[in-house]
Amino acid sequence: MSLQNPVFIPGPTNIPESLRKACDMPTIDHRSPLFGEILNPARDGVRKILKSADADIFIFPSTGTGGWETALTNTLSPGDTVLAARNGMFSHRWIDMCQRHGLKVEIVETAWGEGLPAERYADILKRDKSHSIKAVLATHNETATGVRSDIAAVRRALDDAGHPAILFVDGVSSIASMDFRFDEWGVDVAVAGSQKGFMLPAGLAIVGFSEKAMAATKTATLPRTFFDVHDMALSYEKSAYPYTPAVGLLNGLNQACGMLLAEGLDSVFARHHRIAEGVRAAIAAWGLKLCAATPDVYSDTVSAIRTPEGFNATDIVTHAAQTYGVAFGVGLGEVAGEVFRIGHLGSLTDVMTLSGIATAEMCMADLGLDIELGSGVAAAQDYYRAHPPVTRKAAA
Amino acid sequence: MSLQNPVFIPGPTNIPESLRKACDMPTIDHRSPLFGEILNPARDGVRKILKSADADIFIFPSTGTGGWETALTNTLSPGDTVLAARNGMFSHRWIDMCQRHGLKVEIVETAWGEGLPAERYADILKRDKSHSIKAVLATHNETATGVRSDIAAVRRALDDAGHPAILFVDGVSSIASMDFRFDEWGVDVAVAGSQKGFMLPAGLAIVGFSEKAMAATKTATLPRTFFDVHDMALSYEKSAYPYTPAVGLLNGLNQACGMLLAEGLDSVFARHHRIAEGVRAAIAAWGLKLCAATPDVYSDTVSAIRTPEGFNATDIVTHAAQTYGVAFGVGLGEVAGEVFRIGHLGSLTDVMTLSGIATAEMCMADLGLDIELGSGVAAAQDYYRAHPPVTRKAAA
């Protein structure tokens, strides 16, 4: 494995030089005012990236999984019912977590490759006259299948049913890379992590709570201490933490938000879309198909690529690592062996992306697939040449 | 606040140059074999530092507080009783966590400044014929009071009573700095964090489970997912994680263990004792007293220093930060305002320590205490000159 080549896993992503340096801090006293100068603007920056005016932002020394647990344990009580679709590995795991925490999950089985079934959500919510469903889980971007769902439609399903359930959105692999609208979509709890669109090492669960979600914390009885948002909120009033914070990562988060907001969120999203379109052009040139069923659900952060029947897609990932020192993602769960994944989020240029596409080509050819060398590269080159970036980022 | 002066808080500690660099890693694929080359020796290293032959070591992207939650939720069930002494802020918080998770806590109130009351534990355990107590909590080193307790005595209390309760030990501010004997003391769950004796940034909960503790996980019904040790154990079999690991910190942990073991644990402990004795010599020269009641409980990682009646000890900490750019620790809880704390653990030389002592002197004099400038420094100099280090560490 080489440390020189870019990684093409769907997170953790390639870390920009400036963020490497921001995270690599000497020890400071996390009870000194200097810490507040890091924490407070980092929370403000996250709020802006969520497109929220006043969500409560909590940042735990944890990961996205811890963010999910934060959402559940702070707003729900044992025996509560939640509504969730299973359309990929990450939605599956979230459902599993709910069950392990004693929640009942109304599961809407959905084909892996399809988006969240907002219409079926709508039906179920309308039928739930007693409002026994306390929360709706929505995975904005299924990292396992490269599928982006329509959160606005989920919100409409709730609104059309006049249903008061809380809306949880897993935005781990979408936030800071694809458009996310906390306020407009009526999200109640949004969950992100440091290691995807924020371009940092793993180690932070980043969570936004709406006023409604905060209200729910008062009656929720699932046990929690480490992930308790009230303890966190009380400490934040003093620019502090209830335990030792991950200062360097928070410093990185502050700087990452600054970079993203300076670039402009629209530019960030357009940049991701452009890189993704080049990858998709290559996939088409190879004659392969995405796991994502239809263009409206194509993810701009990760592409899961179906390989021909009888071929073990995981071999591509193993071969790329062993032979070329390049990391791609394997298929997970139901699509294990059927797909391999190219992550194309975070700090990634067109030039870097071409090297990933070229590597995938070599691997597929090495393993006997009928792929013309250079074909995917040429298709992506065509796309990138024809679609110059809106704004060239400053050196970072 | 200066980034140049050493910190004298009881963690996070000053990070050695080599560990700064070990943590500052480019992104690697945490599902590649390279990750196993980091994870596996890191777990082995921790086990050796715990002085255990075969404890199961789990490392979460979290903090010591998350380590406590790991201990409780994996081994206990709602309504279970635990025995705990409250002799400082951190034992207090652990008790609070137990209660919030639905456990009954038999609390042994103990003066802040005293060690764990092993004899009272013994009495209670002997009386608990029905073995309703499922776990005993023991804070090895109370960071709030600078008190180190006798864990072997707690084990004897259990053994003398023939009591099967699990023994939890909070070693967050002792492990890797003071002698800790997982196997010999019959510890069932030990909890540490990356940011103290391991000399790393905060961000890792480091936990050891005995075979008995692992057995208890099978019946424990407290809900857990993020902190589930079984999920972790299953992933470890594949040198992987159930979610995204904090790779850089793990790399740092691996290297930190290597440094500590190369130095030799006895040397590490002797080094901490030497530094601490110099600080204590200074305190005596100032005519001040430790919060720790008797020499047998003096901590080698942190000293809580009582200031004269009527003086707000917290002013020293504020003044040191504002006027000299140096971080000390404030008094917490019952001893807030009565003590200030000098952390003297981790990567700290005699020379650095003298600068902390000199700063404390200036602050106390500035604030009107009757302290002779240079007096504490001279006492510490005397001690350090008379007690050269056993082994001079290699440059790091």
Place this chain on the structure above:
Amino acid sequence: MSLQNPVFIPGPTNIPESLRKACDMPTIDHRSPLFGEILNPARDGVRKILKSADADIFIFPSTGTGGWETALTNTLSPGDTVLAARNGMFSHRWIDMCQRHGLKVEIVETAWGEGLPAERYADILKRDKSHSIKAVLATHNETATGVRSDIAAVRRALDDAGHPAILFVDGVSSIASMDFRFDEWGVDVAVAGSQKGFMLPAGLAIVGFSEKAMAATKTATLPRTFFDVHDMALSYEKSAYPYTPAVGLLNGLNQACGMLLAEGLDSVFARHHRIAEGVRAAIAAWGLKLCAATPDVYSDTVSAIRTPEGFNATDIVTHAAQTYGVAFGVGLGEVAGEVFRIGHLGSLTDVMTLSGIATAEMCMADLGLDIELGSGVAAAQDYYRAHPPVTRKAAA
């Protein structure tokens, strides 16, 4: 300009992560023994990389140009004659330096693209019965033209003529990347820099002197102080410097030598050859020609690529920088505008190289050259697939 993409200039090269960290040192006392632990193995490492048993190695805080000046001023006197061929910009500059230092230069004009004219050297040396020629200059690898010359042939020319002139070799862009044999070729002064094969930032002139060259220093009267090798040698006896050394770069050099020697010099050279062959396959696929006249002089560290008549090759370089954030090298001197250069030395993988080739393709197509997108990439992919690396380097 992006800091994310690899650079494809013929030095400074992409710096491996571990060397970045080795160079980034806190201040140490350069008069302490710790400095000797850096300096001495660094000098030994360089000697091994030069393939010399006992050359005197000198390392100045300077650059390759300073290394040239070191060679001249320590061994020659005003009015001395040197023999030199001009076959590129760097041999031209070295000749210019000689003239500015009052030396007479017998210049053998040679086509840019050809190697050193050993036969013409032989003729001249044979005719120089009086041995008025005191030194022969030989540029091992002309960075401007991508031409590697045959130093063994130059040595034979000297030997066949029985001529005692000192042999200077500029190995700035060859040493540590292509085979170099100080002892076998009878080199008297070899000059290298930190920023090419040694994969470090610029800032070190690295020079090897033979016993014969050291003897010549005793009579040489060109003025010198900063570059005086005797001052340096005297200081080296005490593991010190006559002035303040560039400690971090020396630490990096020590580690770089360790990396290269651990990989094995034959593997290092084979690695460079493999990467270069892929680039050359791409160039052939594009239907373009190298500046280097014949395959026997093809450089494995840099390719200078001729573009069609009437096309300004420099536009490719400008366009690559502005549009794709990628750095190539422009043509210099006689071949300015006629060639552009792809540097392929140092720490560069096949995957990174493919991104450079893909970028060059896009640039040439953007600028109207008749280049088929993907064609060069495919040719290089073919080559790299068919020629797996002898040894896969460990992560660094």
Place this chain on the structure above:
Amino acid sequence: MSLQNPVFIPGPTNIPESLRKACDMPTIDHRSPLFGEILNPARDGVRKILKSADADIFIFPSTGTGGWETALTNTLSPGDTVLAARNGMFSHRWIDMCQRHGLKVEIVETAWGEGLPAERYADILKRDKSHSIKAVLATHNETATGVRSDIAAVRRALDDAGHPAILFVDGVSSIASMDFRFDEWGVDVAVAGSQKGFMLPAGLAIVGFSEKAMAATKTATLPRTFFDVHDMALSYEKSAYPYTPAVGLLNGLNQACGMLLAEGLDSVFARHHRIAEGVRAAIAAWGLKLCAATPDVYSDTVSAIRTPEGFNATDIVTHAAQTYGVAFGVGLGEVAGEVFRIGHLGSLTDVMTLSGIATAEMCMADLGLDIELGSGVAAAQDYYRAHPPVTRKAAA
């Protein structure tokens, strides 16, 4: 030797965190516009720190010694006469360099510990009716003796004599730490290095040329290429270098200038004076004397401290390194064994300085000198408490 303790050598100095990071750059193309964004403001910043409106600033990948050679070789011709005082090791070495370059040096022997003898310069210059003296050498701060001289007086000596000689000033250990007035003092060539007041690693010679010095370059015939200011000036017009620049160090220099100018030069000088006064208070408390003869020549960057007759002062330095891992400076040349030196320049807080003073005390006591432990620390504490810094620097 510890990497944790601050260094107390008179350069290289302790490098601030932010400058460590500024120097640690990935490779960029030094022929791209990005390089100009580093080079040009760095040159402007140096000019401001020299207090010059339009000096030509040249920055070589070299050291202060290379800066001296730049001064001589660009402005003088073989056989030229220069006037110089020898009052310490660095003035001695500069004289030696002149002689080795074929210059005649009129040496004014001066006691080591005294400043430059401006009156004797005046006499000599007045007697030199034929203006055979082409340059006057002036060491602003003799690092060997801790003596700062009066450059304005040297200028007056020249002016009073109506003498046209060029004025060279070695400001290596004064510039950016003590007041320096290029324009006001009529300096013609000023020489500095990166590793002192600029707080960077060694590796840059920083030189300022007046218009008069630039004019002198046209007739100067000493050979030069690497250090040729015309080559450099021509390249600077294109924001480039005549060879490969040390980009990371230049980036650090740019940022260092920014830090110093943001702090304000008067604040920088006052900060150095304050730290130095504390050290001098400690020395007085020890009952020791400075090498510097009178307070008007006390250096604010380094103190050379005389130890009692019969005691080898170098033992303190060796002992400090071996026993406490702290670096002081030895006595050089005429005062070898008679003095040891504490460097107190660059990025150094009062708190760090106290640790150096405490270490010196321990060493002297260990070696049998009659020094009261804590006495020097107390005196410095008194001074620092009574003289708070004008402005507390921001965290860096």
